[in-house]
Amino acid sequence: MSEVDTGVEEQVGGEGVEFRLIRVIVVKVLQESLRDRWFWLYTIGFAALAASLTLVAIPDSSVVLSGGFGRTGAALVALVQLVVVLMAISLGARVLPSERESGSLAFVLSQPIGRTEVLLGTFVGLGGALLAALAAGFGVAGVLSTLRDASVSASVLIRLTGLSWLLSLCAVAIGLVIGVSQRKVGAATSTALFVWFVLVFLGDLGIMGSVLASRLPVESLFLAAVLNPVEAFRVAAIVALDGSLDALGPAGTYAVDTYGDRVGLIGVGVLVAWVVAPLTLAWLVFRRGADL
């Protein structure tokens, strides 16, 4: 095994990352994802929820003349926060431990493929699978929205899909950190669920508690909230859905007054940082090669 590891190090150090090999891993991960019943369960569940929300909740344009961001938009954003993050983080967390348990990771690493290629390929492959799932979900929702006189626009559909994918990449990257640091699928899945719970619920509940207990200043509230990728997504999504952050009380008004039109970009920037940082961390842990 140590020979295999040495060979990988040599290859990575000597020839750099080989994109041809990454593509091999990407295709492999895509195929495995598309065979994964959990992936399909999440995909179908998300598509059904998004479509029903679009059909049932978006008001008829004969009643509402202008359209805008309201509870339905907020519900769609919350749906992405709940389902997509859960889907992506659990996929990201399970993939490497399950390969480790089945022995296929050892087999792959015995081939002339470096750990960097394996990790990057896994990330890109999962990202591709999630893009397929999200594009299918929003695509179906978009088609269904045209069946009735609903006020959804094409640009909103595309922007929401893009942002949701970016959020899913964050969650995959976080999931990969869990995956490279846990040997068993069960442990990785439980850890992923806990992290999801922290990101989606406990973080916000903690902020609420701080506001109630210590009159947290609005700038601290905004900062604390937006550092959470799930909240950063919400900020960017509200802006993308033609909404205004100043609908969100004093902290929203502070954000608009201070950052103006850049507030959506701040959300996107935080999301990108949450892709890069966990992925780097996962790579640092994974390349040590102490997991086989």
Add this chain to the structure above:
Amino acid sequence: MIRLWFAGLIVGLVALVVPTAEAAEGVPLQDIVDATPSGGVVTLDAAVYTGPVTIDKPVTLRGVEGTVIDGEGIGNVIEVNASGVTIEGVVIRNSGDRLDKEHAGVSADDADGLRVVDNVFEDVLFGMFIRSSRDVAVVGNVIGSKDLFVARRGDGIRLWQSSGALIEGNEIGDGRDTVFWFTDDITVRDNSISNGRYGLHFMYSDNAVVEGNLITDNSVGAFLMYSTNLTVRRNTVVDSRGPSGYGLGLKDMDGVEVSGNRFEGNRIGLYLDNSPSRVDMNHTVLNNVFAFNDTGVMFRPSVKRNSFSENAFIDNTEHVSIDGGGQIDENVWTIAGIGNHWSDYAGYDADDDGVGDLPYRLDDLFSDLTDRHPELRFLLGTPAARAIDMAGEAFPNLRPEPKLIDTAPLVSTPDFPEAPSARGEPSRLTVLAASAILLLVAGAIVAAARPRGIGRVA
């Protein structure tokens, strides 16, 4: 001498209503007006006439396409000090910019029966400032302002003690307010008002009809104060997003009927402050749409005697709130067994009579928290906020006192009268195209995952 001779020639031609063959560039309009007899009609050519001009007798100034009256940046472009004057079909531009002097495109005093029709106002501080003039008609004008910070601009239309006016079919944009002071018995109909401070502002002005107006992107849509007997119907008020951001604000108003309006995307759709103010007065808010506002209807705590029926509350972040907390239980949400439509109503209609069998109660726990701690609004709509609401539903001892109970909520939206539309409908074709692209992306990814890649490596 030559100049006088030339002006005399022009006046002679105009008085005879004979069109001039050449453009009369820079002709002083005052000379023409002075030479026009009382009751005369001055037909102006497609030319630039220079102001300022004062009209102190009943005449009609009528332009053709290309007729411009240029104030040269000095004071008012046109001053009217007589009854029976008509200004029609001209471009009025380039007034002074002194806010303290209230420089205007048309400034009128004691000008009963003034008619300002189908004109274009460009680069003027105030569009029209009309004082002490009865039965004025301001119809079909396009009124802009100067490119200044909003508080430095003048009002598109300002009426002061000018009762009986008709303000109809004007397009007013980028000014400050459209404001009526001590002006009774007026009709404000089918105007488009955008990008100003107060779209409409009534002060001490009674017996008015405000209908069919499209009021968009102002700091405040319409703010009606200290006035009585106003009918506000079939208006569309959209995106009032200033610091107050009321779609329609009523302060110390009595005898107001609010019906068939659309309030969409405002900070606050309808703001009620001490209205009605008289104890013998009741207000009816009937058949309006409140959609996508941060708050549908906001009450000051002491507000009483408002009745709401057949309104649709759709996707407001908060349907109803109380400014500063308190109770609004002396307002009514059902009239003669007909309540309102609430987009988050979760009841049912077993007997299929269109009225929900369970009352609509506005008592969610998170809204109660945000009323007391507004900074928590930042987390509105998050899964955590929804979890708190669910906790409130599961544990009744956590549930706050309901802000309102609608005993006969409508399960579907009622019919609404037509109102001016703010935006075009999204194209179904583009939505279909975007959806098709998304589905193609999904399909392409699945296709790319065919087994050939692994085979090649092996």
